[in-house]
Amino acid sequence: NLPKAVEIREVGPRDGLQNEKIFIPTDLKVQWINLISETGVRHIEVSSFVSPKWIPALADHHEVFEQITRHENITYTALVPNLKGIEGAIQQKVDEIALFISASEEHNQSNVNASINQSLQNLIAVAEVANREGISLRGYISTVFGSPFGDEVKLQTVKEIIDAYLAMGVSEISIGDTIGVADPVQVKAILSELLTQYDSDLFALHFHDTYGRALANIFAALELGITKYDSAIGGLGGCPYAPGASGNVATNDLVNFLHRLGVQTNIDEGKLFTATRFLQQAINRQLDSKVYKVESN
Numbered sequence: 001n002l003p004k005a006v007e008i009r010e011v012g013p014r015d016g017l018q019n020e021k022i023f024i025p026t027d028l029k030v031q032w033i034n035l036i037s038e039t040g041v042r043h044i045e046v047s048s049f050v051s052p053k054w055i056p057a058l059a060d061h062h063e064v065f066e067q068i069t070r071h072e073n074i075t076y077t078a079l080v081p082n083l084k085g086i087e088g089a090i091q092q093k094v095d096e097i098a099l100f101i102s103a104s105e106e107h108n109q110s111n112v113n114a115s116i117n118q119s120l121q122n123l124i125a126v127a128e129v130a131n132r133e134g135i136s137l138r139g140y141i142s143t144v145f146g147s148p149f150g151d152e153v154k155l156q157t158v159k160e161i162i163d164a165y166l167a168m169g170v171s172e173i174s175i176g177d178t179i180g181v182a183d184p185v186q187v188k189a190i191l192s193e194l195l196t197q198y199d200s201d202l203f204a205l206h207f208h209d210t211y212g213r214a215l216a217n218i219f220a221a222l223e224l225g226i227t228k229y230d231s232a233i234g235g236l237g238g239c240p241y242a243p244g245a246s247g248n249v250a251t252n253d254l255v256n257f258l259h260r261l262g263v264q265t266n267i268d269e270g271k272l273f274t275a276t277r278f279l280q281q282a283i284n285r286q287l288d289s290k291v292y293k294v295e296s297n
């Protein structure tokens with residue numbers, strides 16, 4: 001009993017490019033995002049209003065937002081960690097802000113130079129401004145299935161962050177497997193527990209594919225009725241502040257898998273191929289997506 005349709009969020013321009021060693025020129029990013037807008041996907045994570053010293057690959061966040069062609073029925077999102085970030089997001093009239101925090105104390109410290117409690121205070125301040133400005137909010141929780149630093153991640157901490165996000169007015173929460181260590185049994189156990197307390201519509205799932213288990217994990221989540229998934233074209237992605245993290249599940253592999261299962265995505269596989277080929281030429285290396293490899297041979 002799988003859902004009839006799911007929503008896919010293309011995170012490649014943000015999660016994908018944040019981890020690339022070589023700076024992709026702004027005009028190539030813009031052309032790529034414009035091609036993504038043609039695929040039928042309804043949510044695109046464009047960039048992050050974070051410190052250019054911490055994430056140099058996305059230092060052109062303003063220029064990218066200024067130059068892309070926006071479609072009315074697509075939500076264009078940016079990550080924001082603090083008040084300086086939301087100033088940029090307001091200036092660029094982003095449709096949605098994604099807040100982020102880690103359920104691992106050590107990963108949070110590494111990623112945003114703050115404790116979980118300090119981060120929550122920063123995010124409350126950001127959310128207040130977003131609510132005042134009428135900008136909708138998504139919230140990420142990282143390392144739910146395991147921390148890159150080996151510290152224990154408690155489900156209780158995850159629940160406290162969910163409750164804090166709800167109090168901030170966050171309408172969608174993305175549960176992240178930052179380093180791609182989850183397995184389907186763990187996914188079912190954690191989600192089943194969360195679903196005793198929260199509605200399934202609240203959650204999106206965000207799997208990195210380090211061990212090749214992301215599609216199996218997504219199948220487990222589909223069986224529990226989760227209908228929102230994050231993915232990156234070609235399987236780009238990773239968090240520079242999470243050692244060992246590799247790419248997100250590839251949008252190409254996810255869309256092909258879902259269509260094969262009879263689950264609708266609204267994404268056109270031909271147009272997705274075009275956007276992926278453009279990316280591959282722009283970054284000039286082999287992409288991890290299995291489906292793209294098959295299609296490009």
Ligand code: HMG
Binds near residue numbers: 086
């Ligand atoms: P800090 O060094 O503690 O902050 O960094 P600071 O306030 O001392 O500022 C340092 C410098 O950055 C200053 O510049 C600020 O102006 C500037 P300076 O005076 O030295 O010239 N700055 C900014 N510039 C632009 N935009 C801003 C901004 N804020 C400060 N918003 C900070 C703290 C949060 C800024 C930093 O740690 C940071 O930017 N971290 C971002 C890390 C990041 O983006 N990680 C990847 C995203 S999370 C992820 O990938 C996981 C996810 O995919 C889900 C999953 O997989 O689990 C979402």
Ligand code: MG
Binds near residue numbers: 015238
């Ligand atoms: Mg990620």
